[in-house]
Amino acid sequence: MTLKIDIIVDTVCPWCYVGKKRFERALALRPGIDIEVGWRAFQLNPDMPLEGMDRGAYVEEKFGGMERAQAVNSSLKSAGEEEGIKFNFNAIQKTPNSVLSHRLIRFAAEYGVQTPIVSAVFDAFFLEGKDIGVPEVLARVAGSAGLNYEDTLNFLQSDRDTDIILAEDELARRLGVNGVPCFIINRKYAVSGAQSPEVIVQVFDLAIQDKLDAVSE
Numbered sequence: 700m701t702l703k704i705d706i707i708v709d710t711v712c713p714w715c716y717v718g719k720k721r722f723e724r725a726l727a728l729r730p731g732i733d734i735e736v737g738w739r740a741f742q743l744n745p746d747m748p749l750e751g752m753d754r755g756a757y758v759e760e761k762f763g764g765m766e767r768a769q770a771v772n773s774s775l776k777s778a779g780e781e782e783g784i785k786f787n788f789n790a791i792q793k794t795p796n797s798v799l800s801h802r803l804i805r806f807a808a809e810y811g812v813q814t815p816i817v818s819a820v821f822d823a824f825f826l827e828g829k830d831i832g833v834p835e836v837l838a839r840v841a842g843s844a845g846l847n848y849e850d851t852l853n854f855l856q857s858d859r860d861t862d863i864i865l866a867e868d869e870l871a872r873r874l875g876v877n878g879v880p881c882f883i884i885n886r887k888y889a890v891s892g893a894q895s896p897e898v899i900v901q902v903f904d905l906a907i908q909d910k911l912d913a914v915s916e
Contacts, residue, residue: 702732702906707739707871707881708817710800710831713775713786716821718880718893720782725899732903738813740801740867741879744794751795751832778893790828799855800831801864803841806854812845819844885909 706722708715726732755765762768772788779786800820807816823829823840830836834855842848871881882890882899884906890899 705883715880725896747796757794795832
């Protein structure tokens with residue numbers, strides 16, 4: 700029995716990184732589940748300039764200043780440490796437009812390495828402060844996760860799939876998604892936010908029982 704799981708994230712969302720780790724822990728609690736995962740795009744900052752924004756200016760605009768941002772980051776760091784993530788917010792010099800990284804994740808699906816690429820992009824941004832809005836940077840990240848550097852760079856320097864990413868973002872909003880991560884199981888059940896593994900497992904079990912009931916009817 701296969702569960703189809705669509706995971707809606709933004710690559711610049713730290714809670715999405717935490718949510719990914721908790722999702723993986725949930726899978727470990729149900730090792731017999733066969734899953735088919737697809738990563739879907741969402742933009743927390745849909746009006747972000749293509750070249751991104753200076754991190755200081757972004758923090759000022761979004762949080763009203765560094766003091767408020769540090770308070771938010773403190774809770775994030777605590778959540779991250781529980782999941783083995785050492786957030787390094789001080790290393791981030793620019794908040795990027797995330798469309799390019801979403802395009803990379805879609806490109807990675809063609810080679811069966813979508814989830815490793817998601818992990819690599821999160822690591823590059825949140826642990827190393829790399830500008831994931833730059834094609835060359837993303838191509839190097841992709842190379843470390845199994846994709847060919849030149850092929851990836853050629854793809855990123857084109858505008859291929861940009862319209863698809865923007866459409867995915869728009870569809871998520873039409874479906875009522877206004878925050879990420881959001882896990883949609885079998886296109887019927889949804890888990891919103893970086894919930895605990897135990898909560899995610901409950902939805903797994905609900906979806907599995909639903910399929911079993913359908914077979915027995």
